[in-house]
Amino acid sequence: MALVLHGLKNKNAFKALITAEYSGVKVEFAENFEMGVSNKTPEFVKMNPIGKVPVLLTPDGTVFESNAIARYVSHLKEDNPLNGSSLIEYAQIEQWIDFASFEVDAHVLTWFRPRIGRADYIKPVEEAAIASLKRALEALNTHLASTTYLVGHSVTLADIILTCNLLVGFTQVMTKSFTAEFPHVERYFWTMVNQPNVHKVIGEVKQTLSIPPIQSAKKPAQPKESAKSKAKDEPKKEVKKVEKEAPKPKEEVEEEEEAPKPKPKNPLDLLPPSKMVLDDWKRLYSNTKTNFREVAIKGFWDMYDPEGYSLWFCDYKYNEENTVSFVTLNKVSGFLQRMDLARKYAFGKMLVIGSDPPYKVKGLWLFRGQEIPKFVVDEVYDMELYDWSKVDISNEEQKERANQMIEDQEPFEGEALLDAKCFK
Numbered sequence: 001m002a003l004v005l006h007g008l009k010n011k012n013a014f015k016a017l018i019t020a021e022y023s024g025v026k027v028e029f030a031e032n033f034e035m036g037v038s039n040k041t042p043e044f045v046k047m048n049p050i051g052k053v054p055v056l057l058t059p060d061g062t063v064f065e066s067n068a069i070a071r072y073v074s075h076l077k078e079d080n081p082l083n084g085s086s087l088i089e090y091a092q093i094e095q096w097i098d099f100a101s102f103e104v105d106a107h108v109l110t111w112f113r114p115r116i117g118r119a120d121y122i123k124p125v126e127e128a129a130i131a132s133l134k135r136a137l138e139a140l141n142t143h144l145a146s147t148t149y150l151v152g153h154s155v156t157l158a159d160i161i162l163t164c165n166l167l168v169g170f171t172q173v174m175t176k177s178f179t180a181e182f183p184h185v186e187r188y189f190w191t192m193v194n195q196p197n198v199h200k201v202i203g204e205v206k207q208t209l210s211i212p213p214i215q216s217a218k219k220p221a222q223p224k225e226s227a228k229s230k231a232k233d234e235p236k237k238e239v240k241k242v243e244k245e246a247p248k249p250k251e252e253v254e255e256e257e258e259a260p261k262p263k264p265k266n267p268l269d270l271l272p273p274s275k276m277v278l279d280d281w282k283r284l285y286s287n288t289k290t291n292f293r294e295v296a297i298k299g300f301w302d303m304y305d306p307e308g309y310s311l312w313f314c315d316y317k318y319n320e321e322n323t324v325s326f327v328t329l330n331k332v333s334g335f336l337q338r339m340d341l342a343r344k345y346a347f348g349k350m351l352v353i354g355s356d357p358p359y360k361v362k363g364l365w366l367f368r369g370q371e372i373p374k375f376v377v378d379e380v381y382d383m384e385l386y387d388w389s390k391v392d393i394s395n396e397e398q399k400e401r402a403n404q405m406i407e408d409q410e411p412f413e414g415e416a417l418l419d420a421k422c423f424k
Contacts, residue, residue: 007053096158117215194337274308348423
C-alpha cells in the first residue's frame, strides 16, 4: 500500500513531499480531494477527528499534523541524514523545528490571515506579530551568518520545515524591503528553494512585491443596519436613493475581473539578432577536454559578438566574511542556482580563490546586450553583493584575465584555486 496524503497542495503538504524526495519514499496525493467536503466525511473524521489537513494514510495507520507526517516519512529511510548523525544533532533539529513552528509560522500567519479575511484584523495584534517575527528572524540571521544550513553541513528535516514555513512569508507578506534587514536569512531561503528536491515540489518562487490590503477591515454588516435605520427614520425617497447607489460595487467587480494583459516579451528577445549563438559556445566549452587554449578560448573569441553581448568581471564585496570554505562554496552555488532565470542569456565562471581563509570570490559573466539585464538585477539579490565592471576587450591585460578565468588557470593572480564553478 502506498502512502496517501489527504489535503491541499500547500506549505504543510510540501513538508512531507520534500522529505519524501530526499528520502526516496513515494507519497501520492488523494484523488478528488475537496476541502470542506472530503474532510467532513465519516471516513475522513475517523482519520482525524477534528477534520484538519493534511493527513497521511499509511499501511500501519494514519498520521496527522504536518510536522509529525514529515518526521514519519523521514524515519522510513534508515540512518536518514535528514535526522542528523548524532544525538545532539537530532536534538538540534527538533529545536529548530519548534522554532520554525512557534517563532516563525505562528507570527507569519497572525500577520497574513487577517489580511485576507481569514481572521479579524486588529492592528495592535498585527504589530505585535511583526515585532515577534523580526525578533525571530534576527536570531535566525545571526545563526546563519556562519553556516549554510541549520544543523550540520547538509539539509535536514529542520531546513525543510523552516523553508516551508518561510514560504508563506516570502510570497505573501515579507517584501524585499522587509527581508533586506536579514541578508543571511534571504541567502538561506533562496538557497533552499532552489535545491533540486525542493524546487521539484514547490516550483518557482517569487517574492511578494506588496502586503495584501486589509480584507477584514471592511464591515459588511453596516449597510444592512443603516438601511434598516433609514427605513424607520427617513422618508421613502432616501431609501430609493440608497437602492439606486447599490449597483456600484458590481461595476468595481467587473473592472477587477478584466482579463489579464498578455505578458510582455523579455527585452533581450527584442534585440537585433547576434552572430554569436550562445548554445554553440556552451557546447564548445563543455566538449573541449584537451588543448583548451587553442580550441575553446580561440573559439570563444572567434564567436564573440561585442555588439550583441558584453563581458563583465565581478568581485565579491565582503571577502573578509569568507572564513569557512564550505560556507563560501555554498554561497557561490546558491548564487548560480538563483541565476537560472538568465540561463538563456548568460554564461558565467565563478572562482573561489585561496588556500587559506578568507577566500576571495571573483567571476566573469557573458550577458546578452550591452548592460547587465535589468530582470537579473531585480530578481537575483546576490547581484548587489558584488562589484561589477565591464571588460574592455581592447585592453589585452583584461582580455587575458578573462581567458584565465574561462580556463580555470591556476594559480590565478598568484593564488591557488579552492574551486571553479561554471554557469552554462
